[in-house]
Amino acid sequence: MKKFLIALAVVGMAFTLTACNNKKNPPRADYTEDPKTTANTTADIIAEKEVDGIKFSSVSVIRENNLSRVSVQIMNTTTSPIAVKSIQIIYKDENGNVLTTIENTDFSDGLAAGGVKVLTGSVDVDLMRAKTVEYKVVK
Numbered sequence: 772m773k774k775f776l777i778a779l780a781v782v783g784m785a786f787t788l789t790a791c792n793n794k795k796n797p798p799r800a801d802y803t804e805d806p807k808t809t810a811n812t813t814a815d816i817i818a819e820k821e822v823d824g825i826k827f828s829s830v831s832v833i834r835e836n837n838l839s840r841v842s843v844q845i846m847n848t849t850t851s852p853i854a855v856k857s858i859q860i861i862y863k864d865e866n867g868n869v870l871t872t873i874e875n876t877d878f879s880d881g882l883a884a885g886g887v888k889v890l891t892g893s894v895d896v897d898l899m900r901a902k903t904v905e906y907k908v909v910k
Contacts, residue, residue: 808835815903816862823908824849825858825882829889832898839898841873843890847882854881857909858890862901871896 811817811832819828829844843860847853855878862870873892882888 808833809899810834811899811901813902816901820904820906821848822906823910824853825855825906825908827906830904832901834897834899838893838895841890841892841894841898844887845882845890846887847884850884852881852883852886853908854910855908859907859909860890860892861905861907862896862898863903863905864900865902867903870898870901 811834816832817830819826819830821827824847826846826848827843828846829842831840831842833840841860845858857874857876857878860873860875862872864870871894873890873894875890875892
């Protein structure tokens with residue numbers, strides 16, 4: 772009988788603890804929840820391209836929580852360093868209108884021969900509408 776009462780008390784406490792933890796956190800005022808995550812897989816957007824000895828590959832364009840996140844791997848395909856001031860990634864819609872330009876200026880040492888770097892950026896523009904991308908290397 773004593774074991775039965777102990778087991779009954781343990782089960783009762785377990786139910787009590789789980790019932791008390793049924794609170795929901797209020798949403799943050801600075802956060803808009805958009806549970807839908809999408810990727811732009813348009814052929815021209817994700818295709819490997821080469822401009823001025825720099826290959827652009829492993830392209831990812833993701834839309835989540837009202838932000839478009841971009842990631843592009845660049846590689847110096849030459850046997851010499853390239854003095855780069857900036858790289859511009861220009862996204863255009865189906866009519867050729869510029870949606871946004873993402874510029875990376877983190878090239879204080881240029882890009883070494885065979886060097887690889889990943890460029891990232893986030894914009895509040897919906898890049899799921901982008902149909903073409905253009906890369907500009909500013910030397």
